[in-house]
Amino acid sequence: MLLIVNAGSSSLKLAVYDGPDPVAREAEEEIGSDGHAAALDGALRRTGIPASALQGAAHRVVHGGPRLTAACRITSEVHAEINAAVPLAPLHNPAALVGIQAVVRLLPNLPQYAAFDTAFHATNPEVATAYALPLAERVNDAARLVIAPVLDEAARRVLEHRAPMACR
Template sequence: MARAHILVINAGSSSIKAALFDTDLHEVLRIEATGIGGAGEVRSGDSRSETPLPDHKAALGAIFDALAAQGIDATDLRAVAHRVVHGGPELTASARITPQVRAAIADAVPLAPLHNPHHLAAIDAVAKLMPDLPQCATFDTAFHATNPDVARRYAVPDVPETDGLQRYGFHGTSFAALVKGFEETTGTPLPRRLLALHLGNGASLCAIREGQSVATTMGFSPLSGLTMGTRAGEIDAGAVLHLVEVMGAEAASEMLYHDSGLLGLSGISSDMRTLTASDDPRARFAREHFCYWIARQSGSMIAAMQGLDGIVFTGGIGENDADIRNNVLAQLSWLGNIPHWVIPAAEEQQIARDAITLLKDHRLAP
């Protein structure tokens, strides 16, 4: 049926992941374009083809060609829905991409310089390739807009230099999907006070009370909170200032974002599977560090909810590493017999759901 699909786009610096959903939120097809900026490759199912991908426009064009090869024409698309990491202080709900919304995404580039520029490149590429095709965006920060001011604000002066400096939180699309699909997936009503653990190469916790985020471990950037694959997580601001002084800002940023976390602790790998298979004591310590800080910061999330009624794991590590789950649960055993679940991450489906909701609300013209 014409105009019956939502194409979800997750654009990075050198790749674009695309997933096609029908209006019943069933995934129909998955396509990935990699190697943007050079000799690229497009993968669709078992099919792979090498093709030059000099920029995001070429990559999106190749994705549309791959869709056409599968019998999906542009006229079959109701909308393109983008994952956008940072909505800044203005964009706190999914939205149709208008010139004003695009400008707000651009204004948030200084808050997410590693992500938002690539989202904008994909948005602009779709606009050039398919100018009449509606586009919308779901923001990773939006789910945490319900955090109270005492949770969101840093204890710094309210001066121009601190404008926009607040705890935004991330992984919101994952947490929103978890809330939406909880009862269907588990057969249990959503607990009133739920501790959600999104554990992957990036990792964060969310305190969810009555279906809304009231606290989360990530803050101004995705750097803070838990020990992650290559990100340092919790670190004293004074230590950061020290690193900037002795290394320079660029080198310090590179270390904290790309050379720290599990990789920095182990000196082996950022991949939890590699660390699991290793007998090196540093690998075991990195795994223990990961679990310790999950358990320790869980206490903060539980305090924000004033109690706990359930725990849920999601994300690549959360879903697949039973030893990590059992370690965390053992460290939280002082809470008593708290029910826990494992729910597969469904961020792309949530983004498609958001677009369909906008369609139904007549805020996104079909």
């Protein structure tokens, strides 16, 4: 069975799959960032599925940064890359990291995997992902993604500095 975790800043959703259909679903709302481990433990208990039946956990992670472009097993290096991408998804990645840590605390030997929302965009051509800015002005070679308003704000600041009238 596979545990699927979607940790939000104040919520936790999980499902357990045994084949193509879920055998259990649980959700906790308004838990705060410190409550993910307790919420996960409570949700798993309510499913009635023993931890020993779980073969792995998969987490939804919004942003994988420039190097994590496909689902992968979570290692210390992958964890560091997700953490490095926090500025690109400041409302989402910290919660995903808390969810990952909650599983580590409760099920330390369970293999964990990350699936990235940004993987959808990973194969887009550069013309679809690059800002229309001079190369020297690009923010850390950041790609334009539908879910990256932080980058939109950074691009606006660059344009405001270079061409203030264009931003009014």
